[in-house]
Amino acid sequence: MARRVAQSSVQWSALAERVPPAQKTNFHLFKAKSDGYLRRVMSNPAELPKIDWSFYKNSVPVAGMVDNFQKQYEALKIPFPSDTQTSQIEAQASKLKVEIAEFIKNSNNAITKHEQELAILGAMLSYSDMTMEEYYEAHPENALSPTDPQSFWPHREEDNINHKREEAEEPAH
Known part of the structure; x- marks a missing residue:
């Protein structure tokens, strides 16, 4: 049988600290919806209401019908799913x-x-x-x-600072 949850396991104050300011409205709407759901669940009784079989035995004229329903109802067991994920x-x-x-x-x-x-x-x-x-x-x-050779635009060899120009010998006249 399922256990009854008495209170929410969510730490709302710790969660609220991590919500960015732009999302505060959505957070409050979500919390209100969660609280409303918890209130609706808690408003229902923990156990199903008991059926008064004697009332139905006296009221239903078909003999054995209520006994048959009672036997089937009490034999009905709806299994609660087991927790395999926790x-x-x-x-x-x-x-x-x-x-x-x-x-x-x-x-x-x-x-x-x-x-x-x-x-x-x-x-x-x-x-x-x-x-x-x-x-x-x-x-x-x-x-x-300052110690490496510099290259200046247009980065041609003859334009570099350390380029040694070879002087062409001019012919004597």
């Missing part, structure tokens, strides 16, 4: 708790790393105040190196 759900929940804890740990590590990077960027000069050498010291992977 153990699987609890296993999934415990696995998810581990994954959530790992995600929170990784997220906190990333937040710490990004806060350190922000502190470094906050301590730097602004880019508009930096010289090319200071920019190279701060970001050597992105800056032009």
